[in-house]
Every structure is written in structure tokens, then in C-alpha cells.
Amino acid sequence: MANAYWLLNVRLETGHELENGDVTGTKTDLFHLRIEEGAIAEIVRAADRPDEIKPEGLGAGKASTGKVRAMEASTGGVRAEKARTGEEKAEGTGAGEALAEKAGAGEANAEALPQVDARGLLALPSFIEKHCHLDKTLLGDRWRPVRPAASLFERFEIEKNTLPTLATTMKERAETLLALLLRAGSTHVRTHVDLYPEVGLRHLEAVQEALASFDGKLTAKIVAFPQHGLLRSQSAGLVREALRQGCGLVGGVDPHTVDGDAERSLQQMMELAVEANADVDLHLHDGGRVGLDTIRRLAQLAEEAGWQGRVSVSHAFALSDMEGGEAEEMAGLLARADITVITSVPLGRTMPPVPFLHARGVRAAVGCDNIFDSWSPFGSGDVFERAGRLAERFGWKTERELAETLGFITGGVTPLDKDGRQVWPKPGDEASLVFAEASCSAEAVARRAKRPAVMHRGAIVAGSLEGRSV
Amino acid sequence: MNAAKAYWLTNVRLESGYRREEGAIVGTETELCHLRIENGKITEILAADGGFPKDELPRRDAKGLLLLPAFKEMHIHIDKTYYGGPWRAVRPANGVFGRIEEERELLPKLLPTAQERAEKLLELVLGFGSTHVRTHCNIDPVVGLRNMEATMRALDTFSGKLSHEIVAFPQHGLLRSDAAVLVREAMRQGATHVGAVDPATVDGDIERSLQTVMDIAVEADAGVDIHVHDQGGSGLATMSRLADMTEQAGWQGRVTVSHAFAFAGEPEAAAELADRFASLGISITSTVPFGGLIMPLPTMRDKGVRIGLGNDSITDHWSPFGTGDCLMKASRLAELYRFVDERSLGEALGFITGGVTPLDADGNRVWPAVGDSADAVLAQASCSAEAVARRAPRQAVLFRGEIVAGTL
Numbered sequence: 001m002a003n004a005y006w007l008l009n010v011r012l013e014t015g016h017e018l019e020n021g022d023v024t025g026t027k028t029d030l031f032h033l034r035i036e037e038g039a040i041a042e043i044v045r046a047a048d049r050p051d052e053i054k055p056e057g058l059g060a061g062k063a064s065t066g067k068v069r070a071m072e073a074s075t076g077g078v079r080a081e082k083a084r085t086g087e088e089k090a091e092g093t094g095a096g097e098a099l100a101e102k103a104g105a106g107e108a109n110a111e112a113l114p115q116v117d118a119r120g121l122l123a124l125p126s127f128i129e130k131h132c133h134l135d136k137t138l139l140g141d142r143w144r145p146v147r148p149a150a151s152l153f154e155r156f157e158i159e160k161n162t163l164p165t166l167a168t169t170m171k172e173r174a175e176t177l178l179a180l181l182l183r184a185g186s187t188h189v190r191t192h193v194d195l196y197p198e199v200g201l202r203h204l205e206a207v208q209e210a211l212a213s214f215d216g217k218l219t220a221k222i223v224a225f226p227q228h229g230l231l232r233s234q235s236a237g238l239v240r241e242a243l244r245q246g247c248g249l250v251g252g253v254d255p256h257t258v259d260g261d262a263e264r265s266l267q268q269m270m271e272l273a274v275e276a277n278a279d280v281d282l283h284l285h286d287g288g289r290v291g292l293d294t295i296r297r298l299a300q301l302a303e304e305a306g307w308q309g310r311v312s313v314s315h316a317f318a319l320s321d322m323e324g325g326e327a328e329e330m331a332g333l334l335a336r337a338d339i340t341v342i343t344s345v346p347l348g349r350t351m352p353p354v355p356f357l358h359a360r361g362v363r364a365a366v367g368c369d370n371i372f373d374s375w376s377p378f379g380s381g382d383v384f385e386r387a388g389r390l391a392e393r394f395g396w397k398t399e400r401e402l403a404e405t406l407g408f409i410t411g412g413v414t415p416l417d418k419d420g421r422q423v424w425p426k427p428g429d430e431a432s433l434v435f436a437e438a439s440c441s442a443e444a445v446a447r448r449a450k451r452p453a454v455m456h457r458g459a460i461v462a463g464s465l466e467g468r469s470v
Numbered sequence: 471m472n473a474a475k476a477y478w479l480t481n482v483r484l485e486s487g488y489r490r491e492e493g494a495i496v497g498t499e500t501e502l503c504h505l506r507i508e509n510g511k512i513t514e515i516l517a518a519d520g521g522f523p524k525d526e527l528p529r530r531d532a533k534g535l536l537l538l539p540a541f542k543e544m545h546i547h548i549d550k551t552y553y554g555g556p557w558r559a560v561r562p563a564n565g566v567f568g569r570i571e572e573e574r575e576l577l578p579k580l581l582p583t584a585q586e587r588a589e590k591l592l593e594l595v596l597g598f599g600s601t602h603v604r605t606h607c608n609i610d611p612v613v614g615l616r617n618m619e620a621t622m623r624a625l626d627t628f629s630g631k632l633s634h635e636i637v638a639f640p641q642h643g644l645l646r647s648d649a650a651v652l653v654r655e656a657m658r659q660g661a662t663h664v665g666a667v668d669p670a671t672v673d674g675d676i677e678r679s680l681q682t683v684m685d686i687a688v689e690a691d692a693g694v695d696i697h698v699h700d701q702g703g704s705g706l707a708t709m710s711r712l713a714d715m716t717e718q719a720g721w722q723g724r725v726t727v728s729h730a731f732a733f734a735g736e737p738e739a740a741a742e743l744a745d746r747f748a749s750l751g752i753s754i755t756s757t758v759p760f761g762g763l764i765m766p767l768p769t770m771r772d773k774g775v776r777i778g779l780g781n782d783s784i785t786d787h788w789s790p791f792g793t794g795d796c797l798m799k800a801s802r803l804a805e806l807y808r809f810v811d812e813r814s815l816g817e818a819l820g821f822i823t824g825g826v827t828p829l830d831a832d833g834n835r836v837w838p839a840v841g842d843s844a845d846a847v848l849a850q851a852s853c854s855a856e857a858v859a860r861r862a863p864r865q866a867v868l869f870r871g872e873i874v875a876g877t878l
Contacts, residue, residue, distance in 0.1 A: 022562060143856035144497065146810035347760040347806040377815065377859035378805045392791050393761045397560035402790065443557035446790035 003458065004036040005114040007431075009046055011122040013440055016400075016420030023400040023420070026440035030120060034113070035431045038457030042427055118453075118465055121435040124406065124444060125413040125424055126454060129186035129383045131281075131314050131342050131367025132177070133225075134210060135193050135203040138372050139381075140176035141168045146377055152258070156228050159374035160198060170203065174210035177371060178218070180381035183463065185434035186409075187218045187456040190281070190367065192225035192251050195238040204242050217461040223281045225251030230268055231259040243276035249312075250276070253283040256290045262297065270301045273310075281312040281342070287350065291318025292330065299337040309338040314367070316341050319352035327353070331360040344369035345389045354408075355394050366390055366408045383409050384434075385448050402442035415441060431458040435465065475528075476508035479844075479868075481518055482532040485853055488813065488833035495813045498829070498853035502534060507844045510870030515840060530878050532848055535865055538819065538857060539826040539837055540845035541796040543600040545695075545728050545755040545780025546591075547639075548624065549607045549617040552785045553794075554590030555583060560790055566672065566699075569788060570642050576787055577613045584617060588624035591784060591794065592632070597876070598795040599847035601632045601869040602824075604695070604755075604780070606639040606665055606728075609652045618656055631874040637695045639665035645673040650682055657690035663726075666696040670704035676711055684715045687724075695726040695755070701763075705732025706739055713746045723751035728780070730754040733770065734763050741773070748774035757782045758803045767821075768807050779803065779821050796822040801861050815855035828854055844871040848878070 009030050017025035030046035136159070138144065144162075149155040163170065181189055193204045204222065211220050224242035226235035230252055239250060250273045255265035273280045282298065284291055295313060302311045319341065322330055334341065340363040341352050354364050366386050371379035391397075391405045407414045417423045425433075435453040438444035453463035481502050489497035504523060506514035516523060552558050563569045580587075595603060605625075607618045618636065625634050638656035640649035644666045653664060664687045669679030687694045694716075698708050709727055716725045727747075733740045733754070744766075747754065753776035756765055771777055779799045784792030803809070804818040813831075820827045830836045838846070851862035866876035 024559070024561060143852045143860070145812040145815055145855050145859070147496065148494070148811055347802065348764065349762070372860065376805075377810055377855075378801065380861070388791065395761075397790050398562060399559035402559055439557045442559050442790075446559070447557070447785060448793070 003038070004034065004041070005116060007033040007035055008115055008117045009120055010118045010433075010435075011120050011439075012043075012422070012425070013122075013403075013415040014422050016416065018420075023398065025399060026403065026416070026442060028122070028440060033123075033425070033431070035458045038431055038459075040425050040427055040429050040431050043425065116460075116465055118435055121452065121465070122438045122440065122444060122449075123425070124185070124415070124434045124436055124441060125410040126187040126432040126434050126456065127185045127383050127409045128188045128190070128365065128411050129181050129367055129381075130190050130312075130365040130409075131344060131369050132181070132189065132191050132371060132381075133193075133369070133373065134174040134177055134189075134191040134207045135170055136163075136370070136373040136375070137173050137177045138166070138374070139180065140173045141166045146374065155375065156196075160196075162374055170206035171209045174207050175213055177381060178210060178214050179462075180371070181368075181383070182214070182218055182454060182461060183451075184380075184382035184384055185451050185454050185462075186383050187432050187454065187461065189218060189220045190223065190249075191220060192223040192227075192281070192283075193242070193247070194227040195224055195235050195242055196226065196228040196233045197235065197238070200238065201242060201245065204245065204247065208246060216459065217456055221248040221279075222246060223249040223251040224278075225253070225283075227253060229253065229258040229265075230255075231261060231265050236268055236272065239272055240276070243272065243278050247278065249273075249279040249281045251281050251283065254286045255282075255294055256286050262290075262294050266294070266297055266301055270305055270307070273307065274305050279310040279312070280307065281314055283314050285315050285317055287317045288321045291316075292321065292326070294318070295330065295339075296333060299333045299339060302337045302339060308336075311337065312340040312342050312365075314342040314369075315346075316343070316352045317350045319357070320350050322353075327356065328360075331357055331362055335361040338363065340365055342367055343390075345386050345393055351393070354390065355396075363412070364408055365411070382448075384445075384451070388445050388448050391445055397446075399440075399442045402445045403440065405445045406441050432456050435463075476506060476513070477528040477530060477871075478523060479505040479507055480522065480529050480531050481534055482848070483534050483536045483852075484515075484835065484838070485536075485816075485828040486835055488829065495811065495833070497812055498816065498855060500536070500853060504529075505537075505838070505844070507871040510844055510872075512838050512840060512842050512844050515838065530873075532866075532878060535848040536851045536853065536857060536862070537838065538599070538828070538847045538849055538854060539823040540601040540847055540867065540869065541599045541822045542602040542604075542778060542824050543595050543780055543794075543796055544604050544726075544778030545757065545782050546595070546603060546605050546794075547607070547783060547786065548588040548591045548603070548605045549584055549621045550577075550580070550786045550788075551587050551591050551783075552580075552787075553594065554587045557785075558787075560787060563787075566668075572787055573608070573610070573641065574612050577608065577610075577617065581613060581616055581620070584620035585624045588621055589627055592624060592628050593875075594784075594794040595781075595796075596628070596632055596867060596874060597864075598793075598797060599849075599864050599867050599875075600796050600822075601845050601867060601874065602634065603632055604635040604637065604663070604778075606637040606695070606697075607656075607661070608641045609638045609649055609656045609661075609665075610640060610642040611647050611649065611652070612642070614652060615656055615659060618659065618661065622660055630872070631869055633869075635662040635693070636660065637663040637665040639667070639697075641667060643667065643672040644669075644682055645675060645679050650686065653686055654689070657686060657692055661692070663687075663693040663695045664690070665694075668698060668700045669696070669708050670700045676704070676708050680708070680711055680715055684719055684721070687721065688719055693724045693726070694721065695728060697728045699729050699731055701731045702735050705730075706735065706743060708732075709743055710746070713743070713750055713752060716750050716752055725750070725752045726755055726778075727752065728755045730756070731759075731763055731765070734765050737766070740766060741769070744770045744773045744775050751776070753778060755780050758799055758806060760802065760806050764806070767803065768809075771821075776825065777821055778824065795861070797857065797864070798861050800858050804858055810859075812853075812855045815858045816853065818858045819854045844868050848876070
């Protein structure tokens with residue numbers, strides 16, 4: 001029973017409230033979750049709690065959180081401030097005698113598992129940040145606005161020249177961003193990392209070092225991203241090397257506009273992917289005909305290579321330019337090749353028609369993309385807020401629509417399925433949760449609920465459950 | 471604290487000019503200053519490097535926080551929010567009339583807690599830095615003036631913390647719900663503006679609807695702020711006719727159109743109308759829609775139309791969204807219109823301050839000046855541009871010299 005404990009009083013969604021056939025609310029209940037080896041081993045309704053769980057035993061909880069802390073330390077998830085909040089709690093509940101008695105009871109029962117009390121916070125599946133650039137951010141360095149650039153290529157130059165002059169290191173900045181992502185609730189991150197001849201693999205190394213310091217707190221996948229063009233900057237060799245050194249995906253950018261030869265660029269990207277048995281995530285800003293043709297060809301290549309389910313198109317602005325029957329054709333093509341469309345929900349008209357694609361079975365996901373870098377001064381790093389923006393963008397306002405929005409940042413996982421059946425969490429699921437101050441997913445999404453704590457594989461990796469006021 | 475009591479707000483960061491490289495603005499210069507606050511006004515500004523003033527006045531240390539002009543929330547409905555109460559998503563409804571129908575049942579149910587929810591919302595808005603609020607308030611046959619009474623009690627609670635305007639808003643149609651008598655009564659009881667909604671589609675008679683609005687406004691010597699969601703020809707016709715009536719009544723500078731979506735239509739007609747609005751001092755208020763409909767706000771501003779921003783619905787039966795944070799609205803506006811350089815980011819602040827920015831177009835400090843009301847936000851940022859782009863955390867909010875939210 002190593003690394004096992006009870007997570008008490010977690011609010012889970014249990015079903016839909018219906019009125020005249022419309023979903024008008026979400027039913028929830030409190031549960032105790034037994035966490036073991038980073039997974040949810042058992043889920044019991046708080047009202048039917050087994051004898052060994054005494055959630056009202058504050059003393060027992062306090063005595064045992066020490067064990068939980070030790071467990072977290074072993075997985076690298078401990079936070080120095082926990083000790084302090086623990087003390088505050090002891091002061092706040094310091095009803096001397098009762099406390100001592102219960103603490104004594106806790107110690108007497110050596111078999112009893114430690115307990116952590118979530119005190120009614122709503123549990124959500126933890127989030128996936130599907131598109132960011134850890135190497136580009138300026139976070140942690142001084143403020144600077146974006147410098148006007150006449151072209152994309154001038155922007156490359158500005159960025160290339162800016163990054164080496166900063167007072168902070170790339171590793172430090174990437175860590176600042178990772179901390180932000182984690183605090184928002186993302187425990188999995190897909191980051192692109194620039195590869196171009198002038199920097200070689202240095203960005204990759206810095207990002208890998210930053211990720212190493214978050215080991216045990218989140219998981220990550222790195223996209224080998226030839227920002228200046230796979231062909232244009234002749235970066236195939238670098239991409240190949242990056243794939244050997246730990247990148248899980250091959251990236252790319254606008255094969256037509258940047259590389260000037262969509263066919264050869266796409267071919268080469270897919271060859272690199274197949275060679276390294278890696279997935280693909282292409283930046284595609286090219287709109288209209290050119291962009292749509294790029295997607296068509298990519299889908300073809302993906303199917304030929306047997307790469308269904310392994311290819312993403314980020315941004316995919318061209319999908320906002322589909323006309324007439326073309327929309328159905330493209331959606332069919334994307335669904336068949338199981339290509340994921342990733343969007344940062346840019347403000348303005350140009351973005352993929354997510355509701356249309358989703359309804360046709362095309363997978364879609366949300367990422368923050370730029371978070372204060374040489375391209376954009378905006379970006380909060382909060383992918384949950386981005387999901388709310390997606391809902392607002394497409395006018396998703398009802399209980400069901402808002403709750404379903406969550407799926408775009410969880411890899412499709414939502415607590416309830418379409419019929420209101422509880423499908424998450426189940427025993428055996430990884431214990432990666434976000435604790436939110438909300439009554440249900442729909443509220444959390446619409447109101448950007450505060451998230452006091454984030455759990456990854458059973459360990460609290462951001463925030464705290466202890467300092468929470470009830 | 472006695473408002474008349476003077477004190478020094480020390481070590482305040484003020485913007486002092488633009489930093490340029492090769493002619494381009496690349497940053498903002500700031501300096502630390504001590505501000506003497508007295509009777510709610512800024513009465514003296516000293517550079518901090520000259521040391522502390524040699525007097526016995528109390529000092530409050532701003533510790534280098536950036537001073538921004540306080541924000542103005544120019545369109546909100548504090549009488550209809552669910553905020554502070556239980557969560558409730560939006561129910562499906564059949565258009566605006568379905569929503570109005572929904573209000574028949576909903577508003578009476580909300581009424582008992584209306585004041586409490588309004589107060590919670592005001593607290594939220596104030597905490598983000600808005601010390602002026604223009605709220606619309608339902609005046610309709612269902613609730614009569616009771617929503618407004620609750621609104622006024624809530625605003626009373628915040629007296630001394632923020633200033634406000636109340637728009638008597640016949641949500642169910644000024645003509646359609648025969649609400650003119652009620653609106654007149656609302657004006658007598660303290661509403662500052664006459665409201666209305668879509669004279670074309672809701673009231674079905676642009677001319678008579680607008681004429682009634684203007685008659686009431688003139689009678690009550692009050693401002694006007696009408697919701698016009700109508701797009702295309704009917705929206706333009708409504709606003710154009712409103713411009714005529716504004717001119718006839720001599721109501722220049724006293725009329726606002728909220729939403730004004732028709733400006734997002736045919737560019738030539740929109741530009742022409744924008745010129746008229748600018749010359750008549752008709753302002754518009756926008757929530758900065760960012761999807762299907764995009765307002766030409768930068769163009770309108772450049773033509774001289776005064777533009778304010780508002781959060782509008784904050785979790786109510788119309789919309790579950792809304793943060794109450796005006797700085798976030800300004801940030802969204804900047805992001806939408808690609809204001810990414812130092813100057814345009816800094817200028818975006820003007821959309822939420824009634825046009826006040828610390829620096830003018832040439833980079834001269836124009837705010838704060840001695841004599842200005844001490845309405846300000848202390849933010850953790852190095853300059854306005856950063857505050858807008860990064861939605862800087864706000865440490866404290868000052869209204870007429872008093873700290874009304876946060877602490878130092």
C-alpha cells in the first residue's frame with residue numbers, strides 16, 4: 001500500500017438535471033477517493049464512507065498529512081509553503097482536547113491511511129496545454145512590447161536577436177511559464193521548440209532542462225519545430241537530431257508561404273516523422289485555397305503513411321475559409337485521417353469552425369500559443385480561460401454546452417457523457433485532477449473558477465488543499 | 471478616514487515619457503513621485519529623488535507601484551446578475567422576445583436578493599479598479615421600479631467608493647411594454663439616463679420610440695443611453711435618426727449608443743455616421759465582441775467618436791460569462807485589434823478611463839496633474855502598456871483619495 005491515502009470530500013458530477021428535456025443543471029455529490037501509486041484506486045460516496053475513514057477527524061487528518069507530505073516529497077511534489085499552511089490550519093482548528101484525542105486515535109491505528117480533505121472542491125480532469133512555445137516566452141524578464149515587423153521574416157530576425165540579449169536564461173523563463181501553466185491546471189504540455197541553424201539544439205536543451213525541474217509535476221511532449229522553415233532554413237538535419245534527442249513530434253510551418261514548396265516540405269516532414277516514429281504537428285497560418293490544399297495533401301500523406309491519429313494541424317486558419325460543400329469534404333477528410341485541429345482561439349473571425357468540426361467527429365484541442373514573447377505581448381498561460389473563450393466565441397451558454405467545452409482541454413475527457421452518465425473519474429484512472437471552486441464543470445468553464453490546487457499522479461503539484469477556507 | 475485630511479502617497483510610479491530607438495517608441499520611461507492628496511484631489515507632485523517632503527503629514531508608501539487613472543465601467547446590469555448567488559447556466563430561449571418572456575418569471579424570483587447580488591458585483595468591479603459605474607436598470611411592467619430601488623440601495627452602500635449613473639432601461643420595450651410612464655417615474659426617482667432597446671425590432675417604430683426617449687430626456691434634463699443591437703439598415707437608420715434628434719434637442723455630449731452593432735456593417739455608411747457621432751459628441755459603449763461581429767472601434771476612435779467599454783452581462787440569463795474586469799476588456803480590445811506595440815497598448819487604456827492616459831500622443835505626461843481628482847489604480851506593472859497586455863495585478867484602488875479596494 002505504498003503512497004496510498006484517502007482524498008476526502010471531493011465533489012464529483014453524477015448526472016444531469018433535466019427540465020422539459022433540457023439539461024438545466026448538474027447533479028453532484030461528495031466522494032472519498034483512495035489514491036494509490038498515482039492512480040484512483042477506489043471511489044466511495046462520502047455518505048457511505050467505510051469505517052476506517054473518519055473525515056471529521058481533523059486531528060487524524062493533521063497527523064496523517066505528514067505522511068502525505070513525505071509521499072509527495074518522494075515524487076518531487078512537495079512545496080515549502082505547505083508546512084506553513086499546515087500550521088495555520090492547526091491554529092485555526094486548535095480545539096485542544098478534541099484535537100489531541102483524535103490525533104491519538106490516528107496514531108493508534110497504524111493501519112489507517114493518511115487523509116487529505118478536499119472540503120467539497122469540485123474535481124475536474126487535469127488539463128492539457130496543447131500548443132505553447134516554452135523557448136520563446138519573455139516571462140520573468142522585463143516588460144517589452146512587440147516591435148513592429150514588416151514581414152514574417154523580419155519577425156524571425158527580431159526574435160533571434162532578442163533572445164540572446166535577455167538578462168534571464170531560457171531555462172529560467174521556461175520554468176516561469178511552466179509554473180504558470182501548472183498553476184492554471186495543465187499537467188500535460190505540448191511545447192514547440194525552435195530549431196534553426198543559428199541556435200542549433202540550444203533551445204531544445206534549455207527547454208529539456210526546464211522540464212526536468214518539473215519532473216513528477218507534469219508530463220510534456222516536445223515538437224521539433226523548424227520555425228524558419230524546414231526547407232528554407234535547411235533544418236532537416238537539426239530536426240532529425242532533435243528527434244533523436246527526445247522530441248516526440250515533428251513540427252513545421254506554412255509549407256507554402258515559408259518553404260515555398262508545399263509538396264516537398266510536407267513530404268520531408270512526413271519522412272522525418274516516419275523515420276523517427278514520431279507524431280506530427282504543423283503550424284498552418286496559410287489561409288484560403290493554399291491552406292486548404294496543404295491540409296488536403298497532409299491528410300493524404302498521413303493516410304499513406306498509416307499516420308492516422310498521429311497528426312495535428314495547429315491554427316488551421318484556412319478552415320475558416322471553407323465554402324459550400326467543401327466544408328463537409330474537409331471535415332470528412334480530417335475525421336478519416338484522425339487529424340487533430342489545434343487552436344489558440346485567436347480573437348477575430350479567422351479561426352477553425354470548431355462546433356462544425358466537432359459535430360463531424362474531428363478532434364479539436366485548445367492551447368495558449370504565445371504567452372508574452374516576441375510575437376505577442378498577451379497570453380495568460382491559462383488554458384482553462386482559453387476554453388472559456390472558446391465557449392464565448394461560439395456562443396456556448398447552456399449547461400451542456402459549457403460542460404462539454406472542458407473536453408477541448410482534457411483530450412476529450414469530461415466527467416459526464418452526453419447522456420449525463422458519470423464516466424470520469426473511474427477506479428484505475430490516473431489521479432491527475434484540478435480542484436475548482438465551482439458547483440459543476442459548466443460553472444467552472446463560464447466563470448473561470450479559481451483553482452486552489454492541482455494534482456498530478458496523486459501528488460499536489462500546484463497550490464494547496466490545506467490553506468483553504470471552507 | 472476624514473476625506474479632508476491630507477496625506478502623502480509616496481513612491482508612486484508615474485509615466486514620464488516614451489523611450490525611443492531610431493525614432494521608434496520601444497518603451498516607456500517612468501519616475502517615482504510623491505503625491506500630496508488633499509480633499510480627494512492631487513494637490514502636489516514631487517519627484518521622489520528630492521527626498522521626502524518636510525512636513526508632518528501622514529505618508530502611505532506605494533512602494534513603486536504604477537499609478538493608472540481609475541477605470542470606468544460604462545455598461546453593466548447590476549440589477550439582473552446571478553453573481554453571488556447559485557450557479558445557473560443560460561436556458562435556451564427563442565430570441566430576444568423569448569428572453570423577455572423569461573424575465574416575467576425570473577425577475578420576481580430574483581428580486582428578494584437583487585440588492586445583495588448588486589453589492590457583490592459592485593465589490594467585484596471596484597476591486598478590479600473601476601470607480602465609476604454606469605448601470606442599466608430594468609424598468610418594466612413586471613418589476614416596475616423595484617429593481618431600480620434595489621440598485622439604488624446597493625449603490626448607496628458604495629457611496630464614497632465609486633460614482634455612478636443609472637440608466638432607466640425599459641428592457642421589454644419602451645413602446646412595446648408601454649413603459650414610458652414608468653421611465654418618467656424612474657427619472658424622478660434618481661435615474662440619470664433614459665434607456666431603450668432596439669427601437670426598430672423591439673418597439674417596431676423607430677421614430678416614435680426615439681421621440682419618446684428624447685422627450686423624456688429633455689423633460690428630465692437627463693442623458694440618453696440606448697441599446698441598439700439592430701444591424702444593417704434598421705440599425706443605421708435608428709442611429710442616424712438619433713443623431714438628428716440629438717442635434718434638434720441640443721443634446722450634444724449627452725447621448726450614448728450601447729453596442730451600436732450596425733457600425734460593423736457597410737463601411738461607407740458606418741464611416742459617415744461615425745463622423746456625425748463625433749461632431750455631436752454621441753458616444754458609443756462596446757463590450758468588444760470578438761467573433762462573428764467585429765466593431766471598427768479603432769477607426770471610430772480615430773474619427774473622434776468617444777468610446778467606452780462595459781462588461782454588460784455578468785452571469786445572468788443572457789450570458790454566463792463576464793469578468794467585471796475593465797482592464798481585461800482593454801486587453802481583449804488590444805489583442806483583437808492587434809495593438810501590440812508600446813504606444814497602442816498604452817493608448818488602449820483610454821478606452822476604459824474616459825480617454826485619460828498618463829501620456830499624450832507625443833509622450834508628454836498629461837495625467838496625473840495637480841488638481842486632478844485622486845481616482846487611481848495602483849498596479850504591479852512598469853508602464854500602462856505592460857498593464858494592458860499583461861492585465862497587471864492591482865494592489866489598491868483610490869477613489870477621491872481614499873483607498874476603496876485592496877491595501878498598500
